[in-house]
Every structure is written in structure tokens, then in C-alpha cells.
Amino acid sequence: xxxxxxxxxxxxILLAALGGCATTPSGGGETAFRExxxxxxxxxxEAGDPAQALRYWRSLQTLAPQDPDIATKVAQLExxxxxxxxxxxxxxxxxxxxxxxxxxxxxxxxxxxxQPDSDEALKLLRESVSNAAHEQQEEKVASEYEREEExxxxxxxxxxxxxxxEGRYQTVLERAESVDDENERNLLVLRAxxxxxxxxxxxxxxxxELGHLTSAISLGGGEELTRRRKALARELSDEAYRDGxxxxxxxxxxxxxxxxxxxxxxxxxxxxxEKLDQAMVIKKNLDRIRAN
Amino acid sequence: MTVNRQSQRTTVGLLLLLVVxxxxxxxxxxxxxxxxxxxxxxxxxxxxxxxxxGPGQSPxxxxxVFLGSPAELWQIAEVNATSRPAAGDxxxxxxxxTNATSVxxxxxxxxxxxxxxxxxxxxxxxxxxxxxxDFEAQLRYLRDEGYQFLAFEDVAAxxxxxxxxxxxxxxxTIDDGYGSVYDVAWPLLxxxxxxxxxxxxxxxxxxxAAMTWEQLRELDASPLIEVESxxxxxxxxxxxPEDSDAEAYKLRLVNEISGSEAAFMARLGRAPRxxxxxxxxxxxxxADLLRDSGYDLAATVTxxxxxxxxxxxxxxxxxxxxxxxxxxxxxFVRTSWRY
Numbered sequence: 001x002x003x004x005x006x007x008x009x010x011x012x013i014l015l016a017a018l019g020g021c022a023t024t025p026s027g028g029g030e031t032a033f034r035e036x037x038x039x040x041x042x043x044x045x046e047a048g049d050p051a052q053a054l055r056y057w058r059s060l061q062t063l064a065p066q067d068p069d070i071a072t073k074v075a076q077l078e079x080x081x082x083x084x085x086x087x088x089x090x091x092x093x094x095x096x097x098x099x100x101x102x103x104x105x106x107x108x109x110x111x112x113x114x115q116p117d118s119d120e121a122l123k124l125l126r127e128s129v130s131n132a133a134h135e136q137q138e139e140k141v142a143s144e145y146e147r148e149e150e151x152x153x154x155x156x157x158x159x160x161x162x163x164x165x166e167g168r169y170q171t172v173l174e175r176a177e178s179v180d181d182e183n184e185r186n187l188l189v190l191r192a193x194x195x196x197x198x199x200x201x202x203x204x205x206x207x208x209e210l211g212h213l214t215s216a217i218s219l220g221g222g223e224e225l226t227r228r229r230k231a232l233a234r235e236l237s238d239e240a241y242r243d244g245x246x247x248x249x250x251x252x253x254x255x256x257x258x259x260x261x262x263x264x265x266x267x268x269x270x271x272x273x274e275k276l277d278q279a280m281v282i283k284k285n286l287d288r289i290r291a292n
Numbered sequence: 293m294t295v296n297r298q299s300q301r302t303t304v305g306l307l308l309l310l311v312v313x314x315x316x317x318x319x320x321x322x323x324x325x326x327x328x329x330x331x332x333x334x335x336x337x338x339x340x341x342x343x344x345x346g347p348g349q350s351p352x353x354x355x356x357v358f359l360g361s362p363a364e365l366w367q368i369a370e371v372n373a374t375s376r377p378a379a380g381d382x383x384x385x386x387x388x389x390t391n392a393t394s395v396x397x398x399x400x401x402x403x404x405x406x407x408x409x410x411x412x413x414x415x416x417x418x419x420x421x422x423x424x425x426d427f428e429a430q431l432r433y434l435r436d437e438g439y440q441f442l443a444f445e446d447v448a449a450x451x452x453x454x455x456x457x458x459x460x461x462x463x464x465t466i467d468d469g470y471g472s473v474y475d476v477a478w479p480l481l482x483x484x485x486x487x488x489x490x491x492x493x494x495x496x497x498x499x500x501a502a503m504t505w506e507q508l509r510e511l512d513a514s515p516l517i518e519v520e521s522x523x524x525x526x527x528x529x530x531x532x533p534e535d536s537d538a539e540a541y542k543l544r545l546v547n548e549i550s551g552s553e554a555a556f557m558a559r560l561g562r563a564p565r566x567x568x569x570x571x572x573x574x575x576x577x578x579a580d581l582l583r584d585s586g587y588d589l590a591a592t593v594t595x596x597x598x599x600x601x602x603x604x605x606x607x608x609x610x611x612x613x614x615x616x617x618x619x620x621x622x623x624f625v626r627t628s629w630r631y
Contacts, residue, residue, distance in 0.1 A: 029344060030334075033374075033382035040373035049397040055371050059384035062340040109631045112395040112601075122393060122453070122601055130603035136594060137574050137606065141530040144573070162534050165527035165544065181418075183501060190499060191525065220500015 034060060050080050051114045085114040089121050101128055157181075160188050169195040190219040197225075206236060210265070237266035244275060252283055326353040334382065341385045345377055358385045363440050366459040393600045394450070394457040401457035402597035403447055404625040407568070407609040408466045411476035416614035423614065424476050430612075430621050431484040434462055439625065441487040443518050444566045448588045451604050462625050464488040465591065465609060467522055467568055469496050474507045481516055491522035491568035491591075494555035505559045512560055521564035524551035530573035538577075545578055549585055566590065572609070579605035597629045 041056035054077040061070050092107030108125035111118055144158070156178050163172050172192040179185040197212035213221070213229040244258035256279045262272035326349055335342040343354055351369075352362040359367055369375065370391075371384050394401035408427075409420040416423050434441070440461040447463060449455040464481075466473050469492035481488050490511065496502045503511075511517040523529060527548060535541035553563050565588045569578070572593030582590050582605055589604050596608035610624045 029380050029382055033342075033384075036373035037384070047397075051391075052397070055390050056373065059340050059342065059371055062337045062384070063335045063342045063382070065335075065337065106631050109395050109400060110397075112393045113397045113400075116389075116391045116393040116395065116453075126601045126603065129599075129601055130606065133592075133594075133596075133603050133606040134574075134576055134579075137530070137592065140594065141528075141573050141575070144571075145533055161527060162532055165525070165532065165534070187496075187499070187501070191495065194495070220502075222498015222502070223504065224498055 030063070033063070045077075049113075050077050050084065051116075053077055054081060081114050085111045085118060085121070088114065089118065089124075092121070092124060096124065096128065101132065104128060157184055157188070164188065164191055164195065167195060167199070169193075169199070186219045190216050190221055193219070194221065194225065206232060210236065233266045234269070237262045237269045237272060240265060241269060241272040241275070244272070244279070248275075248279065252279060252286070255279055256283060326357060328357050331357060336387075339387060339390070340371070341387055343383050343385055345379050345381050345383060347379045349379065351377060351383060354383060354385050358387065363458070367456065389453075389456045392453040392456055395599070395601075399628050399630045400597075400599045401459070402599050402627055402629050403442065403450060403457055403461060403463060404627060405447075405463040405465060405591060405598060405607060405609040406624060407591075407593055407611045408464065408477070409468055410470045411472040413476055419613040419615065421472075421614055422612065424480065426614070427477060428480050428483075429618060431480055431486050433618055433621065434625065435484050435486070441485075443487045444489045444520065444589055445518065447598070447607070448565075448604070450600055451589070451598075451602060453600055457600060457627070460627055465491060465568060467491045468493065468526075469502050469508070469522070471501055471503050471507075474503050474511065478511065478517075485516070487516050487518075489518040489520055489566065491520050491566075493522040493524060493526040493570065494552050494559075495525045497555075497559075509560060518566070519560060519564075520566040520568070521549075521552045521556065522568050523570050524548045524555070526570045528571050528573045529569050529578040530571075530575045531577065542577060542581070545581055549581065553585075568609070569593075574606060579603075595624075599629070 037056045037060050041053040041060075044050070044052035044056065054074065057070060057074050057077060061067070061074050064070055088107050088111035092104045092111060095101075095104035095107055105125060105128055108121045108128070111121040112125065115121070156175070160172050160175060160179065163169075163175075169192040172188055173196075176185050176189045176192070179188060193212040193216035197209045197216065200206070200209035200212060210229065210232050213225055213232065216225050217229060240258045240262035244255045244262060247255035247258060256276065259272055259276035259279055262269055263276055266272070330346065331349070331354070332344040332346055333341050334344050341358060345351070345354075352365055355365040355368055356362050367386055367389070368383065371386055374381060374383075377383050408422060411422050411424060411427055413424050438460050440458050442458075442461050442463045444463065444465075446455065446461075450457050464486060466477065466488055469490065473490060477488070480486075490508075492503075492508065497508065498504055508519055512519040525548065527544070529545060529548060531541045535544060556562060556564050563586070565586070567582060567587055567590040569590060569592055572591075574590065574592055579590065587605075589607060591607040591609050593609050593611050594606075595610050598608055602608070612621075612624075616624075
């Protein structure tokens with residue numbers, strides 16, 4: 001009995017599931033498709049959109065390429081679309097020649113709505129839109145440099161941007177204090193120090209370069225600046241170390257100064273540190289001998 | 293008796309499992325398992341394929357198989373009178389765009405491009421800084437409303453009329469390269485599977501508030517992110533009063549563009565294809581230079597529509613500020629413009 005009950009339930013569940021899954025052809029497939037597409041095409045045509053009507057008819061032609069009625073309708077719509085698109089294009093050209101850009105654009109858009117692949121309508125529309133956009137840009141840029149009511153803060157930041165782009169870094173450093181926004185100010189100063197470091201490098205002023213790099217890094221300068229500073233510091237440190245070594249026998253105070261510079265440039269220069277310690281011991285002993 | 297009950301329960305359980313499997317198989321929600329071979333193509337020419345939907349197949353399956361993504365379903369809807377075809381119905385699938393310029397009778401489609409700058413988990417310190425929760429609310433709205441998140445690469449195809457503009461799509465762009473893009477925006481973009489285009493100025497990268505090149509390389513490797521150029525130093529690319537003459541101006545532009553490209557090549561191993569103008573300022577000279585240098589698109593920060601006929605080097609973008617509401621956003625992402 002239990003098995004029978006289970007079996008009956010099983011059948012019911014399975015039947016229900018399969019019944020729910022079964023497909024109900026909605027409207028007879030092909031016939032329904034033809035009728036629906038034809039009706040939609042008619043509505044589009046009535047609404048004055050032959051291009052959309054043509055899209056529906058072309059789908060019907062794909063289904064029935066040999067159907068003469070469909071072929072006739074497609075050809076008729078193609079001719080209508082072509083004629084209307086040509087007329088809109090001519091209207092657009094006329095409007096543009098009269099300087100009426102807005103109506104010219106609308107005519108070109110109408111031509112494209114009919115014939116999306118009309119290269120001429122697209123080219124003329126794009127030229128018109130592009131010219132307007134460039135003019136808008138020119139006005140925007142001009143107004144930004146002429147505007148007097150602009151907040152002073154913004155003006156200063158913009159001016160400093162211009163100075164930076166001109167390479168007037170020292171002036172930027174002098175005037176950066178007037179920028180209230182700390183992030184913006186730091187970024188301007190960082191960029192000015194980076195520019196000054198580049199200028200110093202070009203002139204062979206490596207100590208000045210090192211100073212500006214150090215300042216830029218303290219303001220958050222990136223990995224590249226840090227690497228560059230490290231390499232420069234190492235180079236200067238090695239030179240000072242060699243100078244110190246060369247002077248050890250002839251001029252101890254000068255040698256000590258050079259070795260101190262070497263360590264200052266690069267605190268990781270262990271050879272310089274060691275030699276500096278030795279020089280200090282020698283100096284101490286010499287001082288003691290001289291005192292006696 | 294106990295054994296019988298257990299046996300009954302097991303049988304019913306197995307049956308329920310079978311039912312669930314059957315129902316899910318015929319749910320017809322675009323399961324992703326349907327292939328071209330499974331489809332009953334009753335007719336085909338170069339413009340359309342006419343497909344009879346089978347049991348368990350949906351229009352989304354057709355969009356995926358023929359058009360590359362279920363998100364392209366709108367292209368099918370545009371050429372079919374029946375809004376929700378069922379199994380047994382015929383469906384016309386366009387095999388090439390039926391309207392590549394996306395201009396229709398009385399209106400045209402536009403690609404809204406939004407422009408962000410900085411993000412914060414806390415309160416916004418200035419207008420260009422967006423709170424994480426506001427950014428998330430915007431992403432959620434766009435996702436829930438069915439917007440496709442496009443990349444600039446998609447936009448390039450659309451302004452060349454290679455792809456029609458979708459019914460609902462948006463492009464997210466983020467300028468400068470602040471560290472908060474990585475820390476705040478990136479996890480949210482991943483959460484909402486949202487694509488975004490980052491425009492960086494290369495001198496900034498690695499600075500205190502900026503992302504590092506390592507972070508950018510990580511983002512650049514994701515299909516969700518495009519890393520593109522915002523110039524080298526963030527200097528305006530419009531002609532400045534200080535540009536002594538046309539030649540000096542052009543030389544400055546060449547230095548900006550080549551400097552940015554050199555950093556891209558050195559750090560990301562490729563040149564940028566797209567650019568956003570610092571301060572949104574452009575000129576005919578820089579637009580020509582970019583075109584000649586192989587760039588495909590450049591964007592301003594001027595609000596406006598981006599139809600397929602827009603100047604590719606003067607794309608419109610809408611700045612998103614901290615005080616913009618969701619209702620502002622809804623206006624900014626309008627995709628249909630009347631003419």
C-alpha cells in the first residue's frame with residue numbers, strides 16, 4: 001500500500017513537472033511570426049518610420065526569400081527610404097549653407113534614421129557637431145583665462161600650473177604658500193622641486209639636484225624619485241670618500257671634512273664611516289701629541 | 293515498517309530532486325549551456341537568422357550565441373514584434389547591426405560617460421571626493437537598472453559604427469590616479485562587476501596621494517579596468533597665454549604626449565589609446581596631434597550627449613561631485629536624446 005502510494009505520488013509529481021515543462025506553441029510558430037512582423041511593419045509605416053518597417057519586412061524575406069509579395073514590399077520600402085533620405089540630406093546641406101546648424105543637424109539625423117549607412121549624412125553631421133564642440137571648447141578655454149569672478153584660490157592654483165608648465169619652478173615655490181588646499185599645495189611644490197632637480201642636473205649642479213630631490217620625496221615623491229636620489233647620493237658619497245682617502249696623508253682636517261660629507265650623502269656608505277672613524281682617532285692622537 | 297518509511301522518504305526525495313532538475317532545465321532563462329548546434333535555425337541570410345526557440349531556450353540564449361552576450365538582447369527585441377517569445381515561436385536574430393549609427397526616427401542613442409576623481413571611506417573633504425557609500429549606491433542603481441558598463445574600447449567601436457549603442461549603457465572614467473581609486477573604488481567595481489577607465493597623469497604616479505605603478509599594473513591586468521592617459525604633468529593641453537607661439541605650443545604638447553607614452557611603455561609595456569584632457573580643455577591642434585599619434589578617442593569634461601556621430605576627440609563627460617544625488621545621476625545617464 002505504502003509502495004503504491006509512493007508510486008502514485010511519484011507519477012503525479014513527474015507528470016506535473018513534465019506538464020509544466022512542456023512547450024505550448026504560442027500562436028503556431030511560423031504563421032504567428034509572419035502575422036506579428038507584418039502587423040508591426042504596418043504600424044511602423046503608419047507612424048512614419050519606413051526604416052523600421054523595412055527591418056520587419058527584411059526578416060520576413062529571410063524566412064521566405066522566394067515570396068514575391070514580400071520581395072515587392074521590401075523593394076517598395078527600399079525605394080521610399082532611399083528617396084526620403086536623399087531629400088533629407090539635400091535639406092540638411094541647404095540648411096548648413098544658410099548657416100542654420102540646428103536644422104541642418106536635424107535633417108542629417110533624419111537622413112541617418114532612414115539610412116544608417118549613409119556615409120555622406122554621417123560625415124556632414126559629424127563635421128557640424130565637431131565644429132560646434134571645438135567652438136564650445138575655445139569659448140571655455142578663453143573664459144577660464146579671462147574670468148575675473150573666479151575664486152582667487154582657483155586662480156592662484158591655475159596660475160601656478162601655468163608657471164610649472166613654463167618651467168618657472170622657483171616662482172612656484174615662492175607663491176605656493178597662497179594655495180590653501182594642502183594636498184594641492186604639496187603637489188605643486190613637489191612638481192616644482194622635481195623640475196628644479198631636473199634643471200640642476202642639466203647644469204651639472206648635483207648637490208642642488210640632491211636637495212630638490214630630497215624635498216620632493218619628503219612631499220610624497222614616488223619610487224622613481226627615490227631611486228634617483230639614492231643613486232645620486234651614492235655617487236656623491238663615493239666621490240667624497242675617494243677625495244677623503246686621497247687627502248688622508250696630506251691634509252687630515254680636509255680629509256675628515258670629505259669623509260663626513262661622504263657619510264652625510266649616504267649614511268649606508270660603511271667604507272666611508274670606517275675611514276672617518278680612523279681619521280678621527282688619528283686626529284685625536286695627533287692633537288694629544290701636539291698638546292704635549 | 294521503518295525500512296518502508298525510509299524507503300518512501302528516499303524515493304520521494306529522489307523524485308523531488310529529479311523534478312527540480314527538470315524544472316531548472318526548462319526554465320528558459322538563458323542558462324548559458326545552449327550552443328549554436330542546439331538551435332533550430334529555420335532560415336538564414338546575411339542579415340538575419342530566423343530561429344525556432346526550443347524547450348528550455350530563451351531569447352537571452354540567442355543573444356549570447358549570436359551576438360556574444362545576453363546583454364545584447366535589445367538588438368533582438370528591436371526587430372521582433374513579439375516581446376517575449378516562448379518555445380516553438382520564431383525569432384529574428386540580426387546577424388549584423390540593423391542600425392549601426394543608432395539614430396532612430398525622432399531620437400538617437402547616446403553613451404553617457406561619467407567622470408570621477410577621488411573616493412573616501414569617510415566623509416568627503418571636497419567636491420571631487422566621493423564617499424564609498426555614495427559610489428556604491430550609484431553602482432547598485434546602474435546595475436539594478438540594467439545598465440551595461442562599457443569600456444572606452446567599446447566606445448571606439450560605437451563611434452566607428454562597428455557596434456550599435458546599447459539601449460542602456462554607461463562608461464565610468466576616473467581621472468588623475470589617486471590612491472583612493474585602488475583602496476576604495478576598486479573593491480566596489482569588482483563587487484558590481486563594473487568596468488571603468490582610469491586616466492592617469494604619469495608624473496603623479498608613485499607620489500604620496502597617488503597609486504603606485506605596481507597597483508596600476510594589477511588593475512591594468514583586470515578585464516574590468518582600462519588604464520589610459522591624462523597627460524604627463526597635468527598641464528592644460530589647450531593653448532595657454534604663455535605659449536609664445538604656435539610652434540612653442542606644439543612642442544609643449546609633443547613633450548606632454550610623448551612623455552606620457554614613454555612612461556606607459558616603460559611601466560605597462562604598451563602605449564595608451566585614449567586620453568582625457570587635463571581640466572577637460574582641448575584644441576584643434578591637440579586633437580589633430582592625438583589622431584596623428586595613433587590615439588582613438590579623447591574626452592573633455594563638458595556635459596553633453598555622445599551619439600555615434602560625436603567627434604571622437606571631443607567626447608562629452610559629466611563630472612560627478614560629492615553633492616550629486618541619485619536623481620542627478622539618473623539624468624546624467626540618459627541614453628536617449630530627442631532631435
